């Protein structure tokens with residue numbers, strides 16, 4: 274596999290790149306006007322792996338017979354000395370328009386290194402479901418706009434037909450460029466399954482709860498970020514004004530469109546909330562999952578900033594259960610800190626981050642009254658790499674988040690009260706759900 278981001282120095286370069294890019298997107302065209310970064314291209318039949326091992330190149334894309342990179346110009350002479358021939362592309366590079374329907378730029382093999390693309394994730398989930406048939410089942414919750422599967426791996430001991438256990442949902446990648454948010458829930462799933470027979474602590478969790486792993490809410494966006502445009506955030510909705518994408522974490526129905534600060538009515542905005550709540554199949558899939566199952570707690574992983582956020586996000590108001598949320602989030606932050614010494618700030622989403630309406634956690638709490646957290650994974654800021662986590666840090670980020678997720682699952686188990694719906698209604702509901710779910714089940 275090709276390495277993508279290999280050093281902190283590169284992360285700093287990328288920070289500069291983001292700054293340049295932001296001004297470019299605002300001004301409408303690409304020009305490398307300052308700093309030391311330049312765009313160079315090589316013939317596409319080049320051995321990328323050896324080239325990228327030697328130099329801190331940031332791959333941009335493949336177009337036609339060329340592959341393009343961003344690099345600090347101080348390396349240009351050493352690249353030449355190493356025998357590589359390149360073309361300096363400065364000032365005539367036509368950056369792919371953010372909202373262009375024209376997909377002429379396309380990386381044919383994603384430069385995502387250890388990070389999972391949509392298809393790689395599908396294979397990984399299928400492999401887990403196949404390896405642990407007694408403990409896991411893979412579901413397709415729905416299809417994305419571009420017909421990719423929204424996968425959910427349910428982890429449970431499946432002892433009863435109607436389990437009547439608390440559900441805990443771990444979601445990743447509402448936002449395409451937040452690649453690390455796919456890896457954390459996936460690695461948690463892997464850990465739970467591998468340790469069921471080795472660790473009584475894990476066995477108890479799987480025996481007493483249903484853990485739903487939904488690592489990739491936005492598959493179209495993720496692949497677009499991998500293959501076309503690294504900083505893509507939204508899904509790939511083609512909007513009436515010719516722009517692309519709805520921000521899936523502004524498309525849930527609770528306080529949808531509450532104001533134009535927490536989300537945007539403008540289709541071209543990165544915070545576009547869509548034409549209506551649940552207008553997008555990706556959020557609708559999550560809605561159906563929650564309506565057809567009993568959930569007691571949820572974590573939605575994002576990046577970056579190292580924080581644990583709880584409702585409300587739509588307005589700077591305390592949730593009725595804020596004391597509980599604060600307490601759970603603080604315990605999770607302490608557990609995280611103990612692993613690698615990284616401090617995650619804890620707070621009300623609206624006060625700690627910025628206003629967001631139509632987001633997942635407000636919806637999960639607003640409609641189901643459950644604790645729902647947004648965990649913004651490392652790094653802490655743009656200077657440390659922003660959306661660009663080094664792949665060497667994946668394992669550390671997973672390891673520090675594991676005890677927090679286990680703690681929340683144990684809290685859900687210890688506080689679970691069986692739903693008090695009448696028996697007949699419960700049976701009807703259960704049969705209906707079973708039908709729905711079984712139809713969608715594809716493995717085991």
Ligand SMILES: [Zn+2]
Pocket residue numbers: 447448451575576
């Ligand atoms: Zn996000």
